[in-house]
Amino acid sequence: MINAIAIDDEPMALEVIKSHAGKVDFIDLKETFVSGKEALEILKTEKVQLVFLDINMPDMTGLDLSQLLPENTGIIFTTAYSQYGADAFNLNAIDYLVKPFDFARFLKACQKAKEQLPETEPDRYLFVKDSYDLVRVDLENLLFVQSEGNYLTFHEEDKKTVTRMTMTELVKTLPASHFMRVHKSNVVNLHKVKKIERHQVQVSEGIFVPVAANYHGELMEAIKKQWTVK
Structure with missing residues (x-):
């Protein structure tokens, strides 16, 4: 990319x-x-x-x-x-x-x-502000990000981190080859998607993320690049 x-x-x-x-x-x-x-x-x-x-x-x-x-x-x-x-x-x-x-x-x-142009590896982590601290978010372990107002919750496999940031700012920061907005309030890690249903995707055992209808077609195109779809 x-x-x-x-x-x-x-x-x-x-x-x-x-x-x-x-x-x-x-x-x-x-x-x-x-x-x-x-x-x-x-x-x-x-x-x-x-x-x-x-x-x-x-x-x-x-x-x-x-x-x-x-x-x-x-x-x-x-x-x-x-x-x-x-x-x-x-x-x-x-x-x-x-x-x-x-x-x-x-x-x-x-x-x-x-x-x-030389190939570049996507960023593997980012630091976000949690209160007065900077917390490292490992992108390889990040399942999805959920927004609520001007706050985002980063859901990793083993922890959650809340920071003050808008979804628009987040989308500009994350590597587009790995992450995609699927709802006005959700961004998912495409490499973590295990199952796609009509209105949601599964990113881990028992964890589902809503998908808005206007993002579904774009999501399917992105998934085709990640999976072998028959």
Whole structure:
């Protein structure tokens, strides 16, 4: 799975990238930004391997921004102008997409990124705040996460941890290859799913997690990648 972001000052262009990226099973588009400066702030703390980057932007050009990205960050330029191609490849860009581009061309660029970028192991744990303490949550042992208001309960195989965090913040933190939101109040570890029923999944003996109808189809697609489904 390749963690990616997209930067473009045109919201409609970002919607196109978001739609295309949602069809590529090895691309996890974490965030989209209309400002290069805003994206740079996120890149100081977030692990991002690939950036879909527009060139003509008001606060900073994509060519200038590309030189400020963390070392070894892959870049696919997305622009309406073909004349910057030579400059882009001189900056070791993975690919250069001229708008409007279709899904087939987008997928080809993503395949190049997959071939060129080093594989990364998903995070194995995270630390969450419990009162005044930081508690380690082992992701391999995490069964599911349940939300109630602005609080989350992490249900591991041997313990529970409650922290103040929103579900939206959690989804951005967990590796998408292992965890999936299946309800407005629940995220499950796909590797722990033992049984899928119409309205719930079993993640351990006697432990079931509700699945909302609008997430069921997406869950089945994700499970097909984990299991051999006949």
